Amino acid sequence: xxxxxxxxxxxxxxxxxxxxxxxxxxxxxxxxxxxxxxxxxxxxxxxxxxxxxxxxxxxxxxxxxxxxxxxxxxxxxxxxxxxxxxxxxxxxxxxxxxxxxxxxxxxxxxxxxxxxxxxxxxxxxxxxxxxxxxxxxxxxxxxxxxxxxxxxxxxxxxxxxxxxxxxxxxxxxxxxxxxxxxxxxxxxxxxxxxxxxxxxxxxxxxxxxxxxxxxxxxxxxxxxxxxxxxxxxxxxxxxxxxxxxxxxxxxxxxxxxxxxxxxxxxxxxxxxxxxxxxxxxxxxxxxxxxxxxxxxxxxxxxxxxxxxxxxxxxxxxxxxxxxxxxxxxxxxxxxxxxxxxxxxxxxxxxxxxxxxxxxxxxxxxxxxxxxxxxxxxxxxxxxxxxxxxxxxxxxxxxxxxxxxxxxxxxxxxxxxxxxxxxxxxxxxxxxxxxxxxxxxxxxxxxxxxxxxxxxxxxxxxxxxxxxxxxxxxxxxxxxxxxxxxxxxxxxxxxxxxxxxxxxxxxxxxxxxxxxxxxxxxxxxxxxxxxxxxxxxxxxxxxxxxxxxxxxxxxxxxxxxxxxxxxxxxxxxxxxxxxxxxxxxxxxxxxxxxxxxxxxxxxxxxxxxxxxxxxxxxxxxxxxxxxxxxxxxxxxxxxxxxxxxxxxxxxxxxxxxxxxxxxxxxxxxxxxxxxxxxxxxxxxxxxxxxxxxxxxxxxxxxxxxxxxxx
Numbered sequence: 001x002x003x004x005x006x007x008x009x010x011x012x013x014x015x016x017x018x019x020x021x022x023x024x025x026x027x028x029x030x031x032x033x034x035x036x037x038x039x040x041x042x043x044x045x046x047x048x049x050x051x052x053x054x055x056x057x058x059x060x061x062x063x064x065x066x067x068x069x070x071x072x073x074x075x076x077x078x079x080x081x082x083x084x085x086x087x088x089x090x091x092x093x094x095x096x097x098x099x100x101x102x103x104x105x106x107x108x109x110x111x112x113x114x115x116x117x118x119x120x121x122x123x124x125x126x127x128x129x130x131x132x133x134x135x136x137x138x139x140x141x142x143x144x145x146x147x148x149x150x151x152x153x154x155x156x157x158x159x160x161x162x163x164x165x166x167x168x169x170x171x172x173x174x175x176x177x178x179x180x181x182x183x184x185x186x187x188x189x190x191x192x193x194x195x196x197x198x199x200x201x202x203x204x205x206x207x208x209x210x211x212x213x214x215x216x217x218x219x220x221x222x223x224x225x226x227x228x229x230x231x232x233x234x235x236x237x238x239x240x241x242x243x244x245x246x247x248x249x250x251x252x253x254x255x256x257x258x259x260x261x262x263x264x265x266x267x268x269x270x271x272x273x274x275x276x277x278x279x280x281x282x283x284x285x286x287x288x289x290x291x292x293x294x295x296x297x298x299x300x301x302x303x304x305x306x307x308x309x310x311x312x313x314x315x316x317x318x319x320x321x322x323x324x325x326x327x328x329x330x331x332x333x334x335x336x337x338x339x340x341x342x343x344x345x346x347x348x349x350x351x352x353x354x355x356x357x358x359x360x361x362x363x364x365x366x367x368x369x370x371x372x373x374x375x376x377x378x379x380x381x382x383x384x385x386x387x388x389x390x391x392x393x394x395x396x397x398x399x400x401x402x403x404x405x406x407x408x409x410x411x412x413x414x415x416x417x418x419x420x421x422x423x424x425x426x427x428x429x430x431x432x433x434x435x436x437x438x439x440x441x442x443x444x445x446x447x448x449x450x451x452x453x454x455x456x457x458x459x460x461x462x463x464x465x466x467x468x469x470x471x472x473x474x475x476x477x478x479x480x481x482x483x484x485x486x487x488x489x490x491x492x493x494x495x496x497x498x499x500x501x502x503x504x505x506x507x508x509x510x511x512x513x514x515x516x517x518x519x520x521x522x523x524x525x526x527x528x529x530x531x532x533x534x535x536x537x538x539x540x541x542x543x544x545x546x547x548x549x550x551x552x553x554x555x556x557x558x559x560x561x562x563x564x565x566x567x568x569x570x571x572x573x574x575x576x577x578x579x580x581x582x583x584x585x586x587x588x589x590x591x592x593x594x595x596x597x598x599x600x601x602x603x604x605x606x607x608x609x610x611x612x613x614x615x616x617x618x619x620x621x622x623x624x625x626x627x628x629x630x631x632x633x634x635x636x637x638x639x640x641x642x643x644x645x646x647x648x649x650x651x652x653x654x655x656x657x658x659x660x661x662x663x664x665x666x667x668x669x670x671x672x673x674x675x676x677x678x679x680x681x682x683x684x685x686x687x688x689x690x691x692x693x694x695x696x697x698x699x700x701x702x703x704x705x706x707x708x709x
Contacts, residue, residue, distance in 0.1 A: 238565030
């Protein structure tokens with residue numbers, strides 16, 4: 001899509017920092033485990049080595065001392081990493097040190113570094129990059145922190161929330177600084193808060209505002225002058241939309257993450273052989289990411305259109321490579337050369353199309369086997385409050401129960417149906433919840449998922465006298481209308497985030513639900529350049545707030561959305577669609593990406609003992625490796641060379657005289673020498689025996705010849 005890729009922005013920041021340390025000088029790049037993940041995510045090793053970098057090392061590992069080489073340290077601002085750095089400075093491991101932190105160093109750690117005489121002597125330059133985030137796509141950023149969800153919503157983690165929000169705020173500020181944006185900030189404030197975490201967004205927004213103001217105060221060149229309209233930061237949390245993580249989404253990216261056994265970590269992989277029942281071949285994991293042009297092009301396409309588009313695109317690919325097409329014409333030297341030159345690229349393209357055709361077919365097989373068409377039809381009605389004709393639904397409870405009783409429906413899909421029905425009804429009688437669980441034949445522990453939804457603001461229980469109507473969704477509910485001809489009946493629901501973004505761009509977003517952190521004095525502020533933040537023009541013939549859609553020639557406004565507690569792939573798709581439709585650059589940032597199975601598991605864990613969550617805050621604090629503090633033992637001096645005349649070893653030499661016998665150096669034959677040695681040893685033994693006999697005779701003689709007294 002058009003717009004500025006955050007992958008490219010972060011890559012450029014890192015490379016320019018390394019390039020600018022000392023022009024023309026060779027150096028070593030030192031990373032830690034965290035900063036290495038940041039660098040590996042956006043920068044290739046060859047790109048770094050091309051900047052006069054001789055080697056890339058990790059600070060926690062054993063490394064040789066190189067006092068003739070400068071070092072560039074790109075480090076995470078953590079206590080044990082500072083310990084590693086101080087150990088290097090103590091040892092004077094390198095000649096000079098260029099120190100770069102991925103984000104701001106805490107004050108207590110900075111004070112320790114400032115007090116160090118070794119640091120003053122060896123560190124020639126230090127700065128902060130503000131790149132402590134992971135661009136997953138051009139406009140999708142994660143913090144790779146799935147523990148953020150329990151930290152924010154688990155009742156036993158209340159004392160961790162403040163520090164966690166300060167950490168989140170610092171990462172959000174890093175994102176804003178990287179983009180060069182000093183945005184206005186709006187945050188989600190539920191209309192009728194019923195849960196303790198309802199104030200989460202307001203606190204987080206104020207932390208971000210404070211840190212942004214402080215950064216601007218101490219960095220007078222921020223924000224950079226730009227004609228781009230001032231950006232907006234929207235802060236929301238997972239309670240904003242409880243339906244989005246539960247529905248079956250049938251666009252390509254969301255569907256494969258929901259239905260297929262993808263391997264997700266720092267990167268995403270798929271092994272087509274792993275999903276084939278009875279297949280004994282291991283197959284190969286294939287990466288799915290931004291380098292895959294087919295994935296980038298089709299990931300937000302609905303599955304009903306995807307297969308046709310893939311086939312059409314593959315035929316175009318073959319047409320661009322005619323040298324590989326079957327031909328009856330005899331091959332010539334030139335045609336063979338052309339074929340060999342294009343073979344690697346063609347092979348990569350062929351493997352990519354094979355991967356996506358396999359993924360598409362595997363996902364559609366699951367769609368058929370699990371009766372997802374019937375399930376999704378009911379889900380869309382529950383989420384929108386309208387049936388396929390955009391009218392009030394009838395007999396919805398009967399439809400849900402029929403699906404719960406169907407053996408072809410998987411247990412995980414049954415739980416998702418029950419939760420969505422509860423959200424649609426805005427709570428159920430406790431006996432009704434138990435009846436639904438009995439119909440679904442779900443284990444008792446699955447009821448924890450249902451009751452834990454209260455921690456996210458859902459109404460779970462009703463009473464007999466409760467006269468509340470069915471839930472009136474604040475967002476994502478369409479008015480009754482004729483269904484568009486090009487719209488699938490299984491995709492009527494739109495995430496709340498898409499509606500919010502569209503309303504903001506129209507200037508119609510309710511300020512009681514999304515208030516500003518600072519008084520919003522000027523309605524035109526969001527459409528003015530950052531150099532004119534408080535200087536709205538009053539001479540415009542047409543009010544600037546009415547220009548809801550800038551022309552393609554104007555700089556695009558940037559909208560940053562932070563979703564605390566995890567975001568869904570449907571919400572990511574919505575951000576791309578709004579960017580495309582309204583000529584904006586919308587960036588979605590979140591702690592981690594949610595799939596329905598992960599979301600249900602994390603909601604269920606909100607009632608387990610905190611010790612079972614394995615939170616990073618409960619783990620032992622990481623320590624610098626002991627080997628960094630070991631004193632180097634001085635190497636022993638080489639032994640003094642003593643001159644020995646070669647004649648001492650000449651007796652070991654053997655010379656072959658061409659006969660069967662060998663001769664020693666003194667000319668005697670080896671057999672004679674051995675015989676002489678044998679005779680000599682035998683003679684020596686004989687002499688010893690004679691001496692013993694003489695002693696005996698002497699003693700005997702003395703005894704008999706003794707005189708009588």
